[in-house]
Amino acid sequence: MTQEILVQVLAAFLFTVGILIVLLRRDTIMILMGIELMLNAANLSIVAFSKAAGMVEGQIQVFFIITIAAAESAIGLSILVNLYRNFGSIKTQKANTLKG
Amino acid sequence: MHIALVIAVIISAILAVMMLFAKNPITSAICLLGILLMSAGMYALMGEHLVATIQLVVYAGAIMVLFVFSIMLLNLSNAESEFKNNPKMFYAGMTLGATIFSLLAYAVCTHFSKHTSSLTSGVFTNAKVEELGGNAKVLAHSLFSQFYISFEVISLALLVAVVGAVVLAKRKFD
Numbered sequence: 001m002t003q004e005i006l007v008q009v010l011a012a013f014l015f016t017v018g019i020l021i022v023l024l025r026r027d028t029i030m031i032l033m034g035i036e037l038m039l040n041a042a043n044l045s046i047v048a049f050s051k052a053a054g055m056v057e058g059q060i061q062v063f064f065i066i067t068i069a070a071a072e073s074a075i076g077l078s079i080l081v082n083l084y085r086n087f088g089s090i091k092t093q094k095a096n097t098l099k100g
Numbered sequence: 101m102h103i104a105l106v107i108a109v110i111i112s113a114i115l116a117v118m119m120l121f122a123k124n125p126i127t128s129a130i131c132l133l134g135i136l137l138m139s140a141g142m143y144a145l146m147g148e149h150l151v152a153t154i155q156l157v158v159y160a161g162a163i164m165v166l167f168v169f170s171i172m173l174l175n176l177s178n179a180e181s182e183f184k185n186n187p188k189m190f191y192a193g194m195t196l197g198a199t200i201f202s203l204l205a206y207a208v209c210t211h212f213s214k215h216t217s218s219l220t221s222g223v224f225t226n227a228k229v230e231e232l233g234g235n236a237k238v239l240a241h242s243l244f245s246q247f248y249i250s251f252e253v254i255s256l257a258l259l260v261a262v263v264g265a266v267v268l269a270k271r272k273f274d
Contacts, residue, residue, distance in 0.1 A: 003102060003105060004212070005208070005209060005212055006105070006106065006109055007105070007109065007142060007146075008208040008209075008212060009205050009208060009209070010109045010112060010113060011208075012201060012204035012205045012208055013113055013116065013201055013205075014112065014113075014116055014135065015200075015204065016197050016200045016201040016204065017116040017117065017119065017120050017197070019196075019197070019200060020120055020193055020196070020197045021119065021120055023193065023196070024120075024189060024193045025120075027125055027176070029125050029167070029170060029171060029174070029176075030125060030128060032167070033119070033125075033128055033129065033132050033167065036132065036159075036163065036167075037116070037119070037132060037135065040135065040136060040139055040159070043139070043155075044139055044142065047143060047146065047148055047151060048146065051146050051147070051148065053222050054222035054223065054224050054225050055222035055224060056222075056224050056238055056239055056242050057242075059148055059150070059151050059239055060239065060242055060243055060247050060250075062151055063150075063151065063154060063239075063243070064250060064254055066154055066155065066158050066159060067158070067254050067257075067258060068254070068257070069159070069163065070158055070159075070162060070163055070258070070261075071257060071258050071260075071261030071262075072261075073163050073166055073167070074166065074261055074262065074265040075261055075264055075265055075268065077166055077167070077170045077265075078264075078265040078266075078268040078269040079268060080170060080174070081170065081173065081174070081268075081269055082268060082269070082271070084173075084174050090174055090176070
């Protein structure tokens with residue numbers, strides 16, 4: 001039981017660090033990495049809960065989440081390459097066309 | 101408690117903090133790769149072998165290669181720490197992080213036993229999974245009988261994502 005609590009606390013910590021990366025870092029590639037970290041933390045939590053409850057549905061969901069994360073990072077990184085092509089930088093301050 | 105799991109937890113936490121404070125995106129990418137590998141190890145220690153393998157192949161293999169390739173293509177040269185000349189943002193971020201983490205950890209620790217006991221305990225204990233032929237067999241059986249529509253829809257979504265990525269990468273904006 002303590003083992004599962006430890007993994008849950010680690011998942012909470014990784015999720016927090018992911019939020020901080022998304023909020024504080026100015027590189028868009030770092031923001032994408034923060035999103036990946038948050039997804040990974042959620043996966044960890046789901047798998048630990050599924051293990052504790054003796055079910056396999058959580059692991060199936062994690063399988064789907066990993067697939068969606070792969071699709072998301074492919075789209076996100078191609079948007080990033082377009083951003084670099086248009087603004088010459090991937091800093092979030094440079095992409096301010098919609099700013100009033 | 102498994103000692104390898106504790107070591108993996110500690111290494112992941114250290115790598116996460118290093119990832120937050122790294123100046124260079126490639127350092128962060130390597131730290132993220134380490135976290136994903138440690139997560140795969142934790143899945144394997146908990147007995148979920150199929151999820152651990154998928155984590156290794158898809159996350160630590162495919163997605164991280166994509167990230168490292170993008171960092172290489174973008175040619176990020178003038179990397180500097182965002183926290184060096186902005187201590188106000190640093191302290192605000194740390195306060196926010198401490199708040200979020202303490203709330204999440206508090207929620208997990210107080211409700212964990214309640215949630216797991218109130219759940220109807222599933223049939224897939226370690227002995228039962230072993231008897232049915234292992235974790236991969238049990239998962240595959242569930243995936244291709246109970247969840248097969250989701251599986252097909254996910255494969256369609258992946259195809260759409262691949263086409264979208266190609267279109268986005270090839271397009272020339274005027």
